[in-house]
Amino acid sequence: MEGRKVTLKDLATRAGLSANTISRALKDKEDIAVATRQMIKELAKEMGYVGNALAGSLRSGLTKTIAVIVSDVANPHFGIMVKEIEKSARKHNYTIFIINTEDDYEMEELAIYTAIGKNVDAIIICPSQRGTDNIRFLQKNGVPFVLIGRRFKEEPEFDYVICDDEKGGYLATKHLIDSGHKRVLFLNGPIRISSAQERLEGYRRAHEEAGLPVHEDLIVEVGASAGDTRLIVKQLIEQEAQFTGIFAFNDVIAWETAYVLNKYGYRIPEDYAVIGFDNIQSRIFIPFQLSSVSNSKGKMSKRAVDIVLHKINHPESEQKFNEIIDTKLVLRESTK
Amino acid sequence: MEGRKVTLKDLATRAGLSANTISRALKDKEDIAVATRQMIKELAKEMGYVGNALAGSLRSGLTKTIAVIVSDVANPHFGIMVKEIEKSARKHNYTIFIINTEDDYEMEELAIYTAIGKNVDAIIICPSQRGTDNIRFLQKNGVPFVLIGRRFKEEPEFDYVICDDEKGGYLATKHLIDSGHKRVLFLNGPIRISSAQERLEGYRRAHEEAGLPVHEDLIVEVGASAGDTRLIVKQLIEQEAQFTGIFAFNDVIAWETAYVLNKYGYRIPEDYAVIGFDNIQSRIFIPFQLSSVSNSKGKMSKRAVDIVLHKINHPESEQKFNEIIDTKLVLRESTK
């Protein structure tokens, strides 16, 4: 509808000044007379000048943009993180790109290429952990980045912010054991993921400390789909597997488990105690209160943003960021 | 760590060709020998060429970027939409910006300015509906855009994709009435929002059709926060308000309601029948199966993307998009 967009040059012509002067005036830089600056700003407003961020970014090399690469924003866990990241970033005048990988390695590669291609200033990524090449490419490329929620323990040169998964796994398991559950089922996530590995370590430590044996057949890996958990829990019940406490990799798996148990007529926490992880309770309410391990997503997200901002603003800094945010137990109705 | 990013020029030097040829080869344009194209593509991969979208965009005037402006990605309803939008957009090589408004009018304005400043090719927005100026500004500015999930009924010149809220409200209410519930509580969302208005219309129509009076005191507006719903439902129960069927504006409100009812010892659906809206059941599992109205978020999202793509690719087209996606009832355990 409108005509061409107003450019710096247009303003310059009208003001009888050079484009550079206009630019400096609008950006509040040095070497400008107060009156001139005032005049230019008014003129800009009058002519409806908006500025072309692309051109500026091309020249300055900065886009004021951060890419957030996660497996799935529709997953409440990531949804909350993305929200917090966006909030933090906006405070610093940054906008975020969001790209889903569905934890697929090729999609992750594509996501990284896209982000770099769009010249984002930094990347916050929850890696699929199906390999290290993608992240190594990031490293080689030189874009500031930080891993969130998952880490490559064997490669600490990849900066990360995670929660204390080991402690979380330990606390949850210990709580169940302390409540009298000698056999605790662990419905774990994909073991390739560091958080699954570390929560398992915590699970083992709790057993060790209590002098209890770990029954390997009570450690089960469940897939991402909802049906998967339901199927597995059903099978376990029908096989009459022995356990009374259940520690789930996340709250969604915990809820599904509780659902199946209910279907079989079992009560929670009387027959089975269930504890989850993520503590997304407060956001997505459900009709019974799940005990969970709280990993402060807000804090993680904020730190992730702070870290990449630091890297953007101090490119020469060699500082390493290996941050582990504390986790703690939140006991509710599903355990007693 | 690494030096500069690899540019077209770098590739050109290595290949002994011109930058333009490289560009054409990579973009699969004409006037390139098959062997050359092959060679260039391999070289590009080998050298880790990513391309600089900024430069290309500056020249072509297109950024291959769509801004998605919603109130809150952490809300599963929007999370799912954002996911679907991203998926659809990616298929067409578009990347999405995501900006949250928290349904605040000034944040919405800021979001729009940000999007335009970043030269997005189009905007998909779920408007806060606290005013029309923001959207009018979009219109005046000429950026292709489409409203999603909410519309300004009095201003059909603003293109939109919504679900059939009126029908959804009608179906849900009718089902409850048909099941014998003469007094149906409607826990509605903020009435400034078109979807709340239209679901209410459906609620009224169902009553009318059944020859039942609408009890205005059974139409209650609940706020966005979780505590709000709980408080209101508690009050209603303690006031001994008369109703047996409950239609909730969305599934989250429905779950919360069910939770409170359970606390008071009521059973669902024996004592109260509860029906929600959104049908996010399949994604976020909960331990009882909620009846709901299904609005296909996937379809809405896909259409929204298609519409803005059409507008991008046919700037001269005057076509109007006022699309209403069908809703349907999904009956589960919370109603009988």
Next chain:
DNA sequence: TGCGTTAACATTATCGTTCATGTAATTTAT
């Protein structure tokens, strides 16, 4: 043979900024 055509590439201009300098006029310091 000669001229037009085509395939396959090269050149140049340009997008709208900002960076790195350059410069004239004025002020300050000695």
Next chain:
DNA sequence: ATAAATTACATGAACGATAATGTTAACGCA
């Protein structure tokens, strides 16, 4: 009074890609 410094602006060159033309060699055809 004169060199030095400062103020307030101008100039030209990028940034890295692509659009619009140019160019060259090989080929076809009468």
